[in-house]
Amino acid sequence: MIATIPVTPARAMSLIGRGVFIELLRRKDAYVLLVLVGLHALAVLTVSIVGVQNPATGTFLLNLGLTLTHFASHLLVMLLAVRQIPAEIDGRTLYPLLAKPIERRTFLLGKWSACTACGAGALLLMVVLVWVPAPKLEAYSLGLLAQALALQTVSLGLVAAVSLLLSLLVPRGVALVAVCLTVFLGDKVASLSAAQAADSPFERPLRWLLAYVPDFSKLDLFTRLTDGIAPLSVAAFTGLAAWGALCTAAALALSAHLFERRAL
């Protein structure tokens, strides 16, 4: 007689998350990005020892490092999330998992939370790598730093959700390019498109429509931080976090809908 251990959704999610984490450690992406940020940290450390000529240059170096961190952590989550479901289908490892039985919805949620957690962990590590050696010759608001990190985490969750969604719709290469464009150029493209309809009756509807494409730049406060601007008001911060969470929930709901109806 074979004893069956009941798999609760929480346990299933934690096991799926463990799998994602092991995969992250086995692949080169995270190491390459960490080495890149590490090289920046080393260069900044060297410069700090030699001496930074003026506070503005110190701030510039910090901004460069934090921008690199934003870029690297988002890229890492994209690379990780976009291959999760296609790789499980291609490798036929999805079938024993779903036969456990694990609900498809739980599977998806486990993948999303693991990708987000890996991204948040990498972000934190990289921010420490950048922040510690950087010459801090000007004042930076620690409150705003906390807000920036919180919103970056929301942003990583959104990237993971959008990547999972797109990986269910198009081949993973195409999905990766599409997520990259949305994350790094989405706000620029939306702004350019809206400007085409400036002063026309279509401007407002177009702006409204384009606002459904997530604007990741709104969740990036690093330049605001290095610019020496005050933290966001509680209302603005909560609004941004709520908007990010709402978009993430919508992307996950759509992914779950598509995944549940997908013939495997």
Added chain:
Amino acid sequence: MKSSRVLLWLAFGLSPALVLALSPNAYQGGRSRSAADRNARNSSAIAVMLGEFRTSMSDLLFVKTERYLDSGIAYMPHIDDHLASVQAETAELAEHHHDAEHGHVEETGHVHGPDCDHGHDDGHADEAPHAEGEFAGTPTIIRTPEDDFRGFIGWLHREVKPWRDPRLGHEHTDGTELLPWYRMMTMADPHNIRGYAIGAWWLTDHSPEEAVRFASEGVENNPEAFQLHLILGRVLYAQANAILADTGAGQTQIAPIIDRAIASFRRGAELAIAQRPPGGYLDPGDSGWDESLEEDALASARMAVLLLENHGDLAEARRLASDYTQVFGVDYVLERHAAAPVSPEPHH
């Protein structure tokens, strides 16, 4: 379950209302936008090592336009506090140059006094190639043969890349090809104040109406940026002058445009006064208010006074000059107008 789904999609459907109202990165000032900080960054060895990335990652389009302007030649950063101001960058708009030695005022609001050490041609940009010696001595990114240790490789580098002997000064191109870049710059970042200001200035020569539209768009997107109110006033004034010159229209026909220009200058001056620290650019605090901002603030105040005076409202011009003098302290133009007797005849 179903109701929570409906709620989710309903909330998502309304989410643009929330996100369009939130702009955490739209703020006035900031170190990355400060001319003084930019100069400090540009003068550091790190900035030189980083080459193209020397100003900031978001400023790349501006670097691109700078290169276009200098006929593709890459120069070391050379824009000082004075040249960084909207006032100085657009100084070439002035149509009526007065004798600098007599301390006359140009249309730009800039005063050339006896101690003024820059001429009319020191704006960074110009329409026609400059005379030999303009910005002469500004080193190029690619070294001169005398300084270049690379020998043949250095020669090859100078041959295949745009390069000009830095002793000969800059050769500036016509700005026409720059216009799409400014359009892209401001479309990509509607808070790029410098992009709007300089783009509007370039447009003035080609189409004053377009320039007014472009500057107005800048003001709409950045209502607190006093430099844009200054540039809007300037392009409106240029538009009025163009109408006078092209159509022979009378003063009454251009009066609405002049009134709008005056209102714009006044609004610019009011905003500048509200944002300016008590000591101006000499203020000891970390306000980020540098010489370029001070120059733009003064230009807004002077232009408001001068246009009011030129168009007949002498009492109001005098009152404004007196108010502004109290804020800005010693200023030749404002003091002169504050003390001027009110005469019933407007002078043009």
